[in-house]
Amino acid sequence: MEHNNQTQTISTHSPFTQPIRCIVKLGGAAITCKNELEMINEETLQKVSEQLRQAMITSSEKPPGMDWSKRPGSSEICCNPEEFGDQSVVDFSRFIVVHGAGSFGHFQASKSSVHKGQLNKPLVKAGFVATRISVTTLTLEIIRALAREGIPSVGMSPFSSGWFTRERQVSSADISSVAKAIDSGFTPVLHGDAVLDEILGCTILSGDVIISHLAAYSKPEYVVFLTDVYGVYDRPPTEPDAILLKEIAVSEDGSWSVVKPKLQNSIELTVAAHDTTGGMQTKISEAAMIAKLGIDVYIVKAATSHSLRALTGELRGNIPDDWLGTVVRSSR
């Protein structure tokens, strides 16, 4: 796979002064309504935000909200300064949130083939602008949902944060700004985005590639992919006999095999045809790349008791039998 070369040459110099606890991917399919253009799955997003808050702070009490925007139909802004008191800030653990596009951005990107480059074509240039408008609309709503839970979320849109590619591989990224935001106590929110490509002119940088890159620099304790199915299956999960792959081991050369359950037949993987940034095959490849670094990756259904267990980190070491999800880890 092309991506290997790039990851192998990543320097070990990291701008992160302290370890990152977790990088979480909010899958586009989980937080948006896949079959309805530009529609957020509010219920899942709210639950995901709540679980993130529970995973990030030890206190069971919800801290005051940080989205002081005017609510539709209201002329007032909800903010009560007295709620905040004078004590020092709640200590949130160091998380990075990356989200996919789901029903935002994909339409605009595929209609104009932004991922193929050629910015000199009027349609591609317009599609680039339109894609960014759509994905930044989504990211703003996600930041607001997290902020309402009291999570100090700040947007760091890749296009504007110095992420550039060279033939679709990340060629530069301003990781130090992400590190500074975390050191200042914030939770950075990144997302799949249209970016400039040094050779192609432009392309689509997927959330999964962003996570691989961030994981290589920040070496988080674990990575969680929140999706709309229980994990990785041996065939499309809509098929009646689909088997959930509970553990995948990644060897040093990046190849992977299913450890649990013991399977007789070879694996056929789910690849969602509509996903311009790659489906489950890409996800496993990216997860394997992260696992190779010695970082456990949990692929789990969003907004379930299983995702909460993955987010809190209680799965490290031992995976309970009643946990539904896929763990991808190094075979070492």
Added chain:
Amino acid sequence: MEHNNQTQTISTHSPFTQPIRCIVKLGGAAITCKNELEMINEETLQKVSEQLRQAMITSSEKPPGMDWSKRPGSSEICCNPEEFGDQSVVDFSRFIVVHGAGSFGHFQASKSSVHKGQLNKPLVKAGFVATRISVTTLTLEIIRALAREGIPSVGMSPFSSGWFTRERQVSSADISSVAKAIDSGFTPVLHGDAVLDEILGCTILSGDVIISHLAAYSKPEYVVFLTDVYGVYDRPPTEPDAILLKEIAVSEDGSWSVVKPKLQNSIELTVAAHDTTGGMQTKISEAAMIAKLGIDVYIVKAATSHSLRALTGELRGNIPDDWLGTVVRSSR
């Protein structure tokens, strides 16, 4: 003024490969409804976007829109790929747009005193998040309004684009990403924002300070400040005898004087008390700093025939007598 030192030490090395034609400030007071929280002045914003498009392309024909988002109440996305044809892209002149916050962000920032720093206080941290949510909501709407006119606008939010301050002075900024966006044919949109400060923890970086900094690096042919009044007056413009200052000359030491009209009395300046990032006094100081670099600055009422003349650059050299606005230029 404190800011002088910083501007004087700016290196002349510029990442811009070709000259920038114009930096435009969309004043918060002009594009939002000052007295209503988080309310855009849609009519002015639409007119400003139209004038920008007229100033940026020579063709009188409006290019196809680039905001393909779903409209409220519709399940479809407006985009007709055939509109774009196969010819090469329309050549937009190299503009940078910077906007203020108006009734977005100011409430959140002042309620929590983000400009004073102290991120270890829960209220300040929450206010930082809330301010960014509010100003990025506004910037998204401005980007969409520009895109609807066919302007290839892309957001580059200062917090996420490597803008940091040190005791409120810009200490670093990723200008090269702005230059790359322009070289790729886009119109970057920046805005006043909450940013990290190396000494204070955080502060508010105003749109006017961003413009000074960008002007020093990009040396635009001219700078336009679009406001809600006709220009700079000798006293609050609501007073019956207020006189519009048509020309201000800036000497090499940065001091300035009114050249036109000839005035008898000393100048009392309009300072809007609610403006946390400084009112007209800040604006003149920042304008003077830009003028010192040999760049003409036009301060003019948005969405008028006068603003269109300023944006197209027809005022360079000779200011017609019937033009209403304030020009700030070097006395050399």
